[in-house]
Amino acid sequence: MKKLIALIVVCAMSFALFGCGKKDSGKSSGDTTKATTQAKDDEDNGSKGASGEDSVKFSQKGEQVIFSVDSKFELMQDAWLGFIPGTKGYTKEGEADEYDVLYAYVDNVEKKSSENYQFIFDTWLFEGLEDGDYVMVLCDSDDESVGKVLFYMPAKINSGKVTLDYDKIVINK
Numbered sequence: 001m002k003k004l005i006a007l008i009v010v011c012a013m014s015f016a017l018f019g020c021g022k023k024d025s026g027k028s029s030g031d032t033t034k035a036t037t038q039a040k041d042d043e044d045n046g047s048k049g050a051s052g053e054d055s056v057k058f059s060q061k062g063e064q065v066i067f068s069v070d071s072k073f074e075l076m077q078d079a080w081l082g083f084i085p086g087t088k089g090y091t092k093e094g095e096a097d098e099y100d101v102l103y104a105y106v107d108n109v110e111k112k113s114s115e116n117y118q119f120i121f122d123t124w125l126f127e128g129l130e131d132g133d134y135v136m137v138l139c140d141s142d143d144e145s146v147g148k149v150l151f152y153m154p155a156k157i158n159s160g161k162v163t164l165d166y167d168k169i170v171i172n173k
Contacts, residue, residue, distance in 0.1 A: 055151065055171070057116070058164060063123050065162065067104075068116040069138060073150055078142040079106040081119040083134045087154060091172050093139045093147030102129060105142070127160030136164060148172065 057068040067081055082096065082103030090096040102125055107118045134155040141147035149172055154165040 065121045065123055067119040071114060071116050075106055075117055076141040077109045079140050080142055081138050083136055085134055087133050089152050089170055090137050090149045093149060094144030096137045096139060096149050097144060126157055126162055129157050131158045
């Protein structure tokens with residue numbers, strides 16, 4: 001996973017050096033969508049659907065995509081949110097870590113207890129991914145011996161734009 005980030009950074013620097021411009025993401029600053037949870041069990045031993053309590057907010061501000069995760073989740077300093085190709089759900093951090101193609105660590109570890117966690121991605125990172133189906137996962141730690149996937153949900157990436165299927169969020173217990 002660390003090698004992938006290094007490769008992405010090198011590619012980004014190369015693009016910047018040679019003057020390749022960024023594509024317009026097609027979203028205006030302030031576009032916000034919400035994901036919610038419910039207490040209905042499914043076959044994954046998780047919860048799916050919506051009950052009115054916000055879990056994830058997705059917005060774009062300028063050249064950044066920001067995922068804000070509810071403070072009710074207990075995250076360690078090395079928590080990460082990432083994207084994995086395909087449609088398979090995950091429960092183990094080690095397995096999700098093996099297949100992720102894009103991730104960000106929690107940005108505001110030193111937050112107040114009532115503040116939501118933030119994960120920040122540059123928009124051009126999504127432009128580098130192939131169009132198709134993905135799964136977005138939240139892992140409470142990057143340590144496979146203790147880390148767990150707290151939730152996952154289907155995502156589609158098309159021309160660098162992310163669409164999350166909030167109706168199919170699965171909270172692992």
